[in-house]
Amino acid sequence: MRWLLLVLVTGGAPRAYADEVDALRREIRNSNEGKAIEAATKLAEDVTPGACEAILDELAIGAPPKVSAALLAGLSGRKEPRATEVLVLYARNRNPELRKKAVVAIAELTDPRVVPTLIGALSDSVEEVRAAAARALAKRKETSAEEPLVKLLAHRDAAAVDAIAAIGGPSSARRLGELVGQIPDSLLAATLGELLKRPDFGPDPIRLEVVKAISKLAGAEATAALTEYVQATEKEKTRPSRVEAKKAIEQRGTN
Numbered sequence: 001m002r003w004l005l006l007v008l009v010t011g012g013a014p015r016a017y018a019d020e021v022d023a024l025r026r027e028i029r030n031s032n033e034g035k036a037i038e039a040a041t042k043l044a045e046d047v048t049p050g051a052c053e054a055i056l057d058e059l060a061i062g063a064p065p066k067v068s069a070a071l072l073a074g075l076s077g078r079k080e081p082r083a084t085e086v087l088v089l090y091a092r093n094r095n096p097e098l099r100k101k102a103v104v105a106i107a108e109l110t111d112p113r114v115v116p117t118l119i120g121a122l123s124d125s126v127e128e129v130r131a132a133a134a135r136a137l138a139k140r141k142e143t144s145a146e147e148p149l150v151k152l153l154a155h156r157d158a159a160a161v162d163a164i165a166a167i168g169g170p171s172s173a174r175r176l177g178e179l180v181g182q183i184p185d186s187l188l189a190a191t192l193g194e195l196l197k198r199p200d201f202g203p204d205p206i207r208l209e210v211v212k213a214i215s216k217l218a219g220a221e222a223t224a225a226l227t228e229y230v231q232a233t234e235k236e237k238t239r240p241s242r243v244e245a246k247k248a249i250e251q252r253g254t255n
Contacts, residue, residue: 021046021054028058028067036067044074052078059086065095072101077108084111091117096126103129107136115140119148131159138166150175153191156183165194170206177213185217193225197232207241215248223252 027039040063043051055074063071072090075083087109090102103121106114121133122145130152137145145163150172153160164172168191176192192214195201211229214222226245233242 018050021050025054025058028063028071029061033064033066036064037070040067040070041073044070044072046074049080052080052083056080056082056086059090065098068095069097069101072098072105076105079109081111084109084113088113088117091121096124096129099124099126100129100132103132103136107132107139115142115144118142119145122148122152127157127159130157134159134163138163141167143167143169146172147175150179153187154179154183156187158187161187161191161194164191165198168195169201173206173210173213177209180213180216185219186221189214189217189219189222189225193221193228196225196229204239204241207239208244211241211245211248215244215251223249226252 021043024039024043028036028043031039040058043055043058051074055071059068059071062068068090072087075087084106087102087106090098091106093099093102099121103118106117115137118133118136118140122130122137124130124133134149134152137149146168149160149164149167153164153176164176168176173192173195176188176195179188192210196207196210201207211226214225226249229245230242230249233239233245236242
């Protein structure tokens with residue numbers, strides 16, 4: 001807003017503003033790491049186009065990882081095509097923290113390259129990067145990521161649990177049912193239980209399939225998932241999936 005007001009008054013980008021951006025860039029290049037990070041953070045917080053160009057230029061030149069991480073945060077939500085290009089590149093950087101920062105930043109964009117980049121990050125070698133990508137896909141309600149997320153869960157990655165719960169549909173539920181005995185019961189129970197909590201998940205025959213799948217699982221997580229579903233559907237006592245869940249709980253109590 002400060003930059004916009006100055007532009008309206010002067011008819012162009014003010015020299016004082018340009019000098020301020022140049023000063024921050026000099027600090028980024030010539031200061032010790034602490035001051036360079038501080039300058040990068042200030043530049044990242046500036047939402048003006050001039051700051052975005054400066055961030056992109058600094059990333060193109062190259063900076064220490066912690067400085068680059070601060071700069072990448074400033075590209076979140078930027079709609080400039082060049083910003084997307086830089087984030088796509090950094091999502092494959094050899095430094096895992098930079099990959100994570102790039103994934104988080106690119107998730108806010110609408111460019112068609114975003115979803116393939118996020119889905120690709122689900123195969124990252126570092127758990128935190130995979131988790132960031134899964135959260136981003138869940139937030140975007142990206143249904144095209146259902147199958148990659150199920151595959152991620154099949155590799156026993158807990159990062160997939162909440163994401164599948166957020167976007168999974170009947171096809172995901174059936175695929176998860178096929179994984180009984182192939183991944184830890186606790187992980188599968190948590191995922192199926194979270195799906196059942198979604199008010200838009202269904203119809204009830206699908207819920208019934210999920211309840212039956214949970215009933216095949218051992219452990220406290222499965223019992224908790226069934227119990228929470230019964231409690232959540234207290235006002236629908238005759239719903240077939242609820243009846244099945246209640247029966248499963250009773251059977252588990254007698255075993």
